[in-house]
Amino acid sequence: MRPFALMLVLLTAAPIALATPPTTLPDPAAVDAEMARMMAKTHAQGLALAVIDHGKVVQVHAAGKRNAAGDPLTTDTVMYGASLTKMAFAYMVMQLVDEGVLDLDRPIGEYLQRPLPDYPAEKQYAPWPDLRDDPRWRRLTARMLLSHRSGFANFAFLEPDGKLRLHFDPGTRYAYSGEGLILLQFVLERGLGLKVGAEMQRRVFDRFGMTRTSMLWRPDFAGNLADGWTQDGTSEPHDERSRVRAAGSMDTTITDIARFAAGCMRGEGLSAKGRAELVHAQWPITTASQFPTLQDELAPAQRRRDLAAGLGVVVFQGPQGRGFYKGGHDDAVGNTLVCVARRQRCVVVLGNDVRAEAAFPALVRFVLGETGAPWSWEYGGKTFVE
Template sequence: MQNSLDSALENVHHAGVPGLFAEVWDGDEVWRGAAGVADVATGRPVTAGMRHRVGSVTKTFTAAAVLQQVEEGQLDLDAPVGRYLPRLVPGERGQAITVRMLINHTSGLAEYLPYAYPSLAAYPDLAGTSPQSLDDHRCTRFDPVELIGMGVVAPATGVPGGTPGVYSNTNYLLLGELLEKVTGSTADKCITRNVIERAGLRDTELPAGPEIEGPHSRLYEAWFGMIDPPRDYSVYDMSWVGPAAALISTVADLNRFFGLLLAGEIVSPSSLARMQTTVPVISQEGKLIDYGLGLHPVAVPGGGAVWGHGGTVWGGGTMAMISADGRRRMSVAVNLQRWNALDPSGRLLPHPIDAALAAFFRTAMGDRTTGLADPR
């Protein structure tokens, strides 16, 4: 396994990613690898133990924290969110949208991101966007209630409970407010105490400030070729995504977390079954995917499934996946994002990095997966 994984990881680096690192489990055998640099200016190498912003992998942690409250009787999955947060989702909408609909993105609530970052207002019409807001908001401290308000007043993406749902970070900011409402502590503290610490994760946190503490890579954002050369956004206030995508972790911690989750040790087996019950959802990239309660499945040729989640932040990306039997686990972190150029209509053009990453996924998961369509 080691030689093929080393080669596959190097291929991703040579395809254009400055640096990446990963950990793969195959039963009791564990491989860790790194390729490339953490800093293109100094040539400082990446290492497999680096901490990294993992983006929307955070959603799995937040969903698990919510399901724990369901198990304790503090929340009802099928209760209207208006019962708990009437001022944030008022009126008939608040009565029609349930907690479950927030977790599986069938609420019909729009994404707030274009409104929080004005120069991204054409998103997802990528050809019409500009990266200027990324610099403007490096140190902006966003109020989650204000962000939620942007998503709630925006035109709905569908009727509550309708499918396909539409992936929206607004849903997970609301889940953060929901956790605060029923636990009396902040969502960060709830997720830290009930999920991160419960799983024994030593290098995982929801950061209070814009810095990544400990050894880490710079994070290079290309914004579809509009930032050339790619610019470092490793120092960034993550209040713009909070419990939707702000987590810092390591590939080892992610593999441990997903292993415990699928073993029924983070939430109960019945809650895990709910997490693995999926509906069709349109991802932020416009792809139709299956989505559960904070988990994303991929069919494996010959039977079985791979479960996990992917995520991106400005300049960084992460993918974590685990086979249904728990024997195969893979987490990988890359320090470049939005490397694809756009055609005149704004569609993503293929890039060698895409094929190289897909090949690494196949190698890591034993050639049993056709690749993970990432809801980012």
């Protein structure tokens, strides 16, 4: 059996006899106390957490401050979703796949009226003309883009010369790339004539009753809005995003994102096949950590067999069986969403202070028990608190 085929077996099998029995969920008062303890240890100013069990939201918590003025963070405070946006975008895309509007494996150029490099550079998208002399872009598919196998850097503006380029043949390895998600957004908007913001609103946010979630800034958010704190404790104002970005423009609340996580566990709005595809092991992950995104691959003997790219998420095999997760991060925000298939359980954490990330492994373990979520891979050399 080939190594990747073996990994697929490991990730998709249901090793019930070997799995650790699911833990009993702690009561809300215990979760509040653990959140307070973790905030004290990390100096995080604000933290929100939700628990999903059997595909239903069973607990929602918020603690600390939402801004430097000391206003309280509540369960309906609007917080920056960051890269959790990618998971919600993938969920919307799979609805289009279910409907036959999009084929995951059809080259994206077939949806466009002209070659991708012939489209002029626009502020909202990457500089597609930079690919004019590299025909490999024609191999790109929606599946590759959603599973971070495009070959792009995370974003073109991070390249030393600011130019978009393919660093490897599309589809041949994992390397996290927000630019890949932006390209798929471009295909939906320019090729299929869809408005991604409107599709996200109708197919995801409205479906799950996410009344305070949007891909664009809304003035009604201002009354209960979270600013953020950086690693050195500096407060940063919330960015009022004016452009829909599939890679990370979503604002949400802990109540709303919990409803999404629960709906995702139930597979609501997707066919059984479409829901399974999201958390299927699409491709092995072969690097020591997620960032830097274009680091060298590990030697085969050093690679983790329990870790693979899904569509918009990372999938893993842990002591409770199969699971998936998605993180979200910027200089003043840290978020995570971890789910295990058994009992359809999740923990979602939104931190309006990036220092909260150091508590994520302990918080998730406190609620769900040991899941096997790949914290060291996600955060590299970060030091965690217990």
